[in-house]
Amino acid sequence: MKTTVKALENSRQNLFIGGAFVAPASGNYIPSFDPTTGEPWYELAEADAADIDAAVRSAQTAFVNPAWRRMTQTDRGKLLQRLAQLVLEHADELAAIETRDNGKLIKEMRAQMRAMPDAYGYFAGMADKLLGDTIPVNKLDMLNFNLREAIGVVAMITPWNSPLMLLTGTLAPCLAIGNTVVIKPSEHASASTLALAELIVAAGFPPGVVNVVTGNGDSAGEALTRHSGIAKIVFTGSTATGRRIAQNAAANLIPCQMELGGKSPHVVFADVEMEHAVNGVVSGIFAAAGQSCVAGSRCFVEARIYDRFIEALVERTRRIRVGHPMQEDTDIGPLALSAQLSKVESYVASGVRQGARIAVGGKRPQSSDLTGGWYFEPTVMTDARNDMDFMSDEIFGPVVGVIPFSSEEEMTALANDTHYGLASGIWTKDIDRALRFARNVDAGTVWINTYRASSFMSANGGFKESGYGRRGGFDVMQEFSRVKNVVVDYSGTMQDPFVIRLR
Structure with a gap:
C-alpha cells in the first residue's frame, strides 16, 4: 500500500x-x-x-x-x-x-x-x-x-x-x-x-x-x-x-x-454495582470523545442513588487522560474538526444559561502540550432537563447530562422524550425490568448491562429521526x-x- x-x-x-x-x-x-x-x-x-x-x-x-x-x-x-x-x-x-x-x-x-x-x-x-x-x-x-x-x-x-x-x-x-x-x-x-x-x-x-x-x-x-x-x-x-x-x-x-443522529438514553437503576455502571456510562459517552452516533449522552439515574452516582461519575471522569491520540495511555483525543469544538463549547455554554451545572470538565484542557489541537475535557452536567438544548440536540462531543428519576414509568417517558431513536442502554440486575425497557424504549438497539457492544452479525439501525x-x-x-x-x-x-x- x-x-x-x-x-x-x-x-x-x-x-x-x-x-x-x-x-x-x-x-x-x-x-x-x-x-x-x-x-x-x-x-x-x-x-x-x-x-x-x-x-x-x-x-x-x-x-x-x-x-x-x-x-x-x-x-x-x-x-x-x-x-x-x-x-x-x-x-x-x-x-x-x-x-x-x-x-x-x-x-x-x-x-x-x-x-x-x-x-x-x-x-x-x-x-x-x-x-x-x-x-x-x-x-x-x-x-x-x-x-x-x-x-x-x-x-x-x-x-x-x-x-x-x-x-x-x-x-x-x-x-x-x-x-x-x-x-x-x-x-x-x-x-x-x-x-x-x-x-x-x-x-x-x-x-x-x-x-x-x-x-x-x-x-x-x-x-x-x-x-x-x-x-x-x-x-x-x-x-x-x-x-x-x-x-x-x-x-x-x-x-x-x-x-x-442520536440522543441516546443511558439508564442506571439502584440495584447495580456502582463501579460497573459508572464504567458503562463513561464508555458510552466519552469513548471516541463522544463522536459516536450511539453515544449515551442523556443519563438517567434512579433518585435514591443519584448523589452517590454523580460523585462516582465525576471522580472517574477526572481520571480520564486527554492527550495525543498516538500515545498508548491517552483516553480521549481531540475532536475531529475545529467547527465541532466550537459547537461543543456553544452547547455547554447554552446548558449553563438554561440552568444546568458543570460538575466536571466544560472547557478546553489547559495543558501546553495540547495547545493548537481541538481538545475538549470530558464533561458531566447536572441539574439537566430534556428541554435544554444540549439535552435535545445531538452534540457529538464528550458531554453527558444527568437526570434523576423515581419510577420505571417516569424513566421510560424521559428516555423516549426525544426526536431520535438510535440506541439505548440500561443497568439493572432485574431482568424483568430490563426486558420491559427493551420492549418499551424507542430505539433500534438496546444494551443491557453493557454499552457500545456491536457486531456486524446483528442488524442495527434507528427509529424516528x-x-x-x-x-x-x-x-x-x-x-x-x-x-x-x-x-x-x-x-x-x-x-x-x-x-x-x-x-
Missing part, C-alpha cells in the same frame, strides 16, 4: 475512478487538517459534477461488464476474502492514517482495523447464500419463483468519525451481491478510504466496481445524490443532511438507507438486492385469450 501517513504528508490525493487514480477535472484541491495541531497535512481532490458523472458512468459500465456481471457468487466471495486478508496485513497503517485524519485513539483504530477483516469474511460467506423462493399458484404446469439480484450503482456517503468501519458494514454486502459503488467519504477524513481503494485494486476487483470521489458535501455530495444513474443512496451523518439527501433521492424515485434501513446480519443483504418475479408456463400450450371455456 503506497498511501501511508508518511506518504500523505504535504501530498495531493486524487480521485479513484475506473480502477485508477485521476486528477479532478477542475484541478482544485482542498486541505485536510490534523486535529492535534489544527494544521493541514495533505490535500484531497475537490470533485465537481463532471467527476461525479465520470465515477457513476464507470460504475455503470462495471455493473454490466461480464468480468463482474458474470462472475459467480462464490468467486465474488473469494475477492472479498482477498480484500479481508489485505486489510489485515495493512491494519496498522490504516489505523495510523485514520488517527492522523480524525484524531481518534490509535489503540481504538488498531482494534477496529483488525476486526474489519472478519466483517469482510462474514459477508464473503453470504455471497452465495442469498436465496430466492418458489411460490405456489392455482394453476398446474406453471412455475412461479422470485430471484434476488443486484440493484446497480450504490452511492455511499460516509462520515469522518469512523470512515472505514462504517463503510465496511455496507460496502462488503453490497459487493457480495454484485452491485457497484461510488463512495464519497467526508472531506474531513478521506485518506483511509483512498488507501482502501489501493487494496481493492490489489485484491483483483474489476475496474469501476468501486470508485472514490472526494470533496465537499455541497458540491460533490450534492451532485452524487442527484445523479440519475444511482440506484440507491447510503448515508451516515446528521439528520439535517439526511433530509436533504432524501429529497434528492425522491426526485429520482430511488431508496435510501440512513443512519442519522435516527434514520431507516438496517445494517449488519443477513438483513443487510436484502437492503442491497431486489426481487424479480419469474413465471413459467411449462404446459406446452397457450389458451386462446378470447375463448371462454366453462368448467
Whole structure:
C-alpha cells in the first residue's frame, strides 16, 4: 500500500475512478487538517459534477461488464476474502492514517482495523447464500419463483468519525451481491478510504466496481445524490443532511438507507454495582470523545442513588487522560474538526444559561502540550432537563447530562422524550425490568448491562429521526438486492385469450 501517513504528508490525493487514480477535472484541491495541531497535512481532490458523472458512468459500465456481471457468487466471495486478508496485513497503517485524519485513539483504530477483516469474511460467506423462493399458484404446469439480484450503482456517503468501519458494514454486502459503488467519504477524513481503494485494486476487483470521489458535501455530495444513474443512496451523518439527501433521492424515485443522529438514553437503576455502571456510562459517552452516533449522552439515574452516582461519575471522569491520540495511555483525543469544538463549547455554554451545572470538565484542557489541537475535557452536567438544548440536540462531543428519576414509568417517558431513536442502554440486575425497557424504549438497539457492544452479525439501525434501513446480519443483504418475479408456463400450450371455456 503506497498511501501511508508518511506518504500523505504535504501530498495531493486524487480521485479513484475506473480502477485508477485521476486528477479532478477542475484541478482544485482542498486541505485536510490534523486535529492535534489544527494544521493541514495533505490535500484531497475537490470533485465537481463532471467527476461525479465520470465515477457513476464507470460504475455503470462495471455493473454490466461480464468480468463482474458474470462472475459467480462464490468467486465474488473469494475477492472479498482477498480484500479481508489485505486489510489485515495493512491494519496498522490504516489505523495510523485514520488517527492522523480524525484524531481518534490509535489503540481504538488498531482494534477496529483488525476486526474489519472478519466483517469482510462474514459477508464473503453470504455471497452465495442469498436465496430466492418458489411460490405456489392455482394453476398446474406453471412455475412461479422470485430471484434476488443486484440493484446497480450504490452511492455511499460516509462520515469522518469512523470512515472505514462504517463503510465496511455496507460496502462488503453490497459487493457480495454484485452491485457497484461510488463512495464519497467526508472531506474531513478521506485518506483511509483512498488507501482502501489501493487494496481493492490489489485484491483483483474489476475496474469501476468501486470508485472514490472526494470533496465537499455541497458540491460533490450534492451532485452524487442527484445523479440519475444511482440506484440507491447510503448515508451516515446528521439528520439535517439526511433530509436533504432524501429529497434528492425522491426526485429520482430511488431508496435510501440512513443512519442519522442520536440522543441516546443511558439508564442506571439502584440495584447495580456502582463501579460497573459508572464504567458503562463513561464508555458510552466519552469513548471516541463522544463522536459516536450511539453515544449515551442523556443519563438517567434512579433518585435514591443519584448523589452517590454523580460523585462516582465525576471522580472517574477526572481520571480520564486527554492527550495525543498516538500515545498508548491517552483516553480521549481531540475532536475531529475545529467547527465541532466550537459547537461543543456553544452547547455547554447554552446548558449553563438554561440552568444546568458543570460538575466536571466544560472547557478546553489547559495543558501546553495540547495547545493548537481541538481538545475538549470530558464533561458531566447536572441539574439537566430534556428541554435544554444540549439535552435535545445531538452534540457529538464528550458531554453527558444527568437526570434523576423515581419510577420505571417516569424513566421510560424521559428516555423516549426525544426526536431520535438510535440506541439505548440500561443497568439493572432485574431482568424483568430490563426486558420491559427493551420492549418499551424507542430505539433500534438496546444494551443491557453493557454499552457500545456491536457486531456486524446483528442488524442495527434507528427509529424516528435516527434514520431507516438496517445494517449488519443477513438483513443487510436484502437492503442491497431486489426481487424479480419469474413465471413459467411449462404446459406446452397457450389458451386462446378470447375463448371462454366453462368448467
